[in-house]
Amino acid sequence: MRVRFWGVRGSLPAPMRPAELAASLARRGDGEGNRGDPMFIGGNTACVSVEIGETFMILDAGSGLRSLGQEMMRGPWGVGRGRASLFLSHTHWDHIQGFPFFAPAFGKGNVLHVYGGHPDLRQRLAQQQRPEFFPVPLEAMAGTLRFHRLLPGQAAEIGRARVRLLALPHPGISYAYRIETAGTALVYATDGEYTHRFEDDDAEAPHLYGLDVEDYVTFFRGADVLVFDAMFALHDSIAKADWGHSTALVGVDLAVRAGVRNLVLFHHDHLASDDDIWGVGTEARRAVAVDPRKPSLQVQVAYEGLDMMI
Secondary structure (H helix, E strand, O other): OEEEEEEOEOOOOOOOOHHHHHHHHHHHHOOOOOOOOOOOOOOOEOEEEEEEOOEEEEEOOOOHHHHHHHHHOOOHHHHOOOEEEEEEOOOOHHHOOOHHHOHHHHOOOOEEEEEEOOOOHHHHHHHHOOOOOOOOOHHHOOOEEEEEEOOOOOOEEEOOEEEEEEEEOOOOOEEEEEEEEOOEEEEEEOOOOOOOOOOOOOOOOHHHOOOOHHHHHHHHOOOOEEEEEOOEOHHHHHHOOOOOOOEHHHHHHHHHHHOOOEEEEEOEOOOOOHHHHHHHHHHHHHHHHHOOOOOOOEEEEOOOOOEEEO
């Protein structure tokens, strides 16, 4: 299973400002930066590709999807023979804003299956391409778009992979995905908050009735890689309770409890500098090092271009 990161930010794209770039370069030039880290995090919003043999899957359609699409066009998608499956966690703008710029969807002969837990995915994607918001309608995409609703408890069989989802506490509901193949598991859990238990009278969250932290630990159990929403620093998570995001330290705790091998911190705050984000990774690794449970968990900060084989 090959996992590649094309967009890792949350809320909106966040290109590095000139002053930040100059400061980052200066620190690295002075030897004060972490030379083991790549030069830049990147500013695109959520998009991750997963390849299992000939099976090609995409997790979310943030602005990083544009770059992924350009790469895909060099292969069979460029000649109308592409096949892929796109799994949407939810349809907030930072997770769909790349879709109108996804070149493979305009190629006649290409087929894109779109999956999600929400009931009206086609209408939601079409909405952002209405003339008031974007000059090219969804109907102008010459590729074949097929939409599928996937509910908790169901599984989609995609080539050699089996995909399940679980609702996450987030405004409007987000969905985590677990992709399994040949004894290997990837969990993608962006846009979730793990401090609130939804009760049966919460009419806005029917798929969250009765879920608690242990349900998420079970869903994450034994994953080779857990891609986890670590948008907030601790003080932000307190001030912004119920915004539907989490922290690196919560990710460490859940990953250790679930026996995860690799934790990838993801969905970085658009206001955070690269140095802030590398610092979050350092803090998370320190938490693992002093954890009395003696976990073997590895922690990685997601950045554009991160390429993992699991």
